Amino acid sequence: MADFFKKLFKKDKDTKNDGINEAEVEISEDEEYLKDEKIEKMIIEDMGEAEEEPAENNPSFFKKLKDGLFKTRKNITDRLNSVVNSFKTIDEDLFDELEEILITSDVGVETTMKLLDGIRKKIKEEKVNDPKAVIELLKQEVLKLMSENAEPLSNAYPQIIVVIGVNGVGKTTSVGKIANRYKKAGKKVLIAAADTFRAAAIEQLEVWSNRVGVDIIKHQEGADPAAIIYDAISAAKSRKTDVIICDTAGRLHNKKNLMEELKKIFRIIDREYPEAHREVYLVLDATTGQNAIVQAKVFKEAADITGIVLTKLDGTAKGGIVIAIKSELNIPVRLVGVGEKIDDLQDFDPVDFANALFSE
Ligand SMILES: Nc1nc2c(ncn2[C@@H]2O[C@H](COP(=O)(O)OP(=O)(O)OP(=O)(O)O)[C@@H](O)[C@H]2O)c(=O)[nH]1
Ligand SMILES: [Mg+2]
CATH class of the missing domain: 1.20.120.140 (SRP54, nucleotide-binding domain)
Known part of the structure; x- marks a missing residue:
């Protein structure tokens, strides 16, 4: 796996990155990746522990x-x-x-x-x-x-949700949390591991599929993400799945590749699953502040984003970004992440938000 990455890295050195989010989409150091792998391992171990917590200890929404x-x-x-x-x-x-x-x-x-x-x-x-x-x-x-224009989560089925965003914002975690919500609501859920850039990404999603108890469609590292989406759609049709939730890569060796990969995924969905209700959730990390707005503008070019999932609100003093996102992008914030555990994803409720922000 590391070899595969190193190869890409070597190629990158000569490729000029035209991306706005160079810091996020470009891999600049081998070391950075190794660090990531370690973190990924920790996440997987941590998730095991998180499962132990009894539901009654969860505070109210x-x-x-x-x-x-x-x-x-x-x-x-x-x-x-x-x-x-x-x-x-x-x-x-x-x-x-x-x-x-x-x-x-x-x-x-x-x-x-x-x-x-x-x-x-x-x-x-x-x-x-x-x-x-x-x-x-x-x-x-x-x-x-x-x-203004607050929109609840859709109840239209079959539904396909594509989760996009730069690396590390919380896509995979959000796919797991969203899967859990639909599963709890009695829906048949399938998750698709279309982030094939690293084997660890597939393993991480697999851990979530086991935790939530939903099926996963995966191929090996380096596989074509569009092929995974194709398989997921076929499986969903034959298994009568209500919701497919697709994880995607947050970084490739440049922004152009990432955008092209997303466009290809959407072409497959257009062709193979036009009858499905489609949602495209852009995951933004609240701790990145104003950079989140820049990311949204970049992804808007490749995808018809239908909602924002704003993660890590718990980790920032700059949650004011929620207000900027709503006002400047006019894309509804649908879900907010307020922690790393399975239940730490809420519907975004503007009234609750204003009350929580200004309460004592
Ligand atoms: N505190 C907090 N941490 C979160 C939240 N959502 C995700 N995280 C953490 O953020 C880190 C990255 O999450 P991932 O889901 O792996 O992010 P990703 O976008 O899939 O990353 P790549 O696959 O590398 O592109 C993990 O440690 C998560 O536990 C949240 O709402 N609050
Ligand atoms: Mg991921």
Whole structure:
């Protein structure tokens, strides 16, 4: 496996990468890969342990979201509270402070301006003059923005979900978690290991298929991902599967290859499974901040993204990125990852999000 990778690496050295996400899609060091393999091993071992936890120890959905947003909430609301408490009147200096808090929480410049404009309007209309009231106004603006075109997960079957995104964002983990949700809902699920770039990726998905108790379609490392999708569709038709969930590679030796591979996968689905409801979930890692927006723009060129899965919200103080994603890309955030365990994936609920973000 390492040899296969080394060969690719050698070839890469001479290939100019035209990708925006060079850091993610280009392999620059052999060492980096070896490190990855070790991490992958740890993930597989960790997943075994995670399984032990009894279900009754799982906190409620809202609490999990709230806990997941702990760092973001502390970052945004603690600072907001201290700012509004230090002002006696609402003036431009107060708006400057608000702007800084939002931008440094990765809400993004454009979205911050949109939110602040909304607040200014409300202040005028409702003749607000207490600086402390600004926090509630901000919450209302966030809620309004996040609620536009909110879409629940689809109930149309048969369904095929293709999970895409750069390496390490949480695709494979999300495939496992999504499979678990449909399985729990009584659906017949099949997962497809279309990330054939490394054997470890296939093994990692296999661990998930065993944990969740769903079938997996896999070929060997280096196989054509489109062929796996083809086989998965045939199997789904004959086994009367409700949902196929496809893992895909997060990196190839350049961005162009990655995009071409995805396009080929979609051509196979168009041809072989036009009757299936199709979802394309782009997985974004909340901890990457504004780079997530750049990634989304790149993937939009190769795929009709129907929703975002935003992972690792629990690991960032910059969960404000959720607001920027909604506002700047106009792709609905469908699911949020708030931890590494099997149940740590929730439907994105804008009301819960705003409440969790601004709660004490
Ligand atoms: N804290 C936290 N960790 C997560 C979450 N989702 C995924 N992870 C972790 O992120 C790491 C990478 O996840 P993977 O699912 O392997 O990512 P991937 O996109 O499949 O990566 P490649 O296959 O290398 O492209 C693992 O350690 C996961 O446990 C989440 O919501 N919260
Ligand atoms: Mg993976």
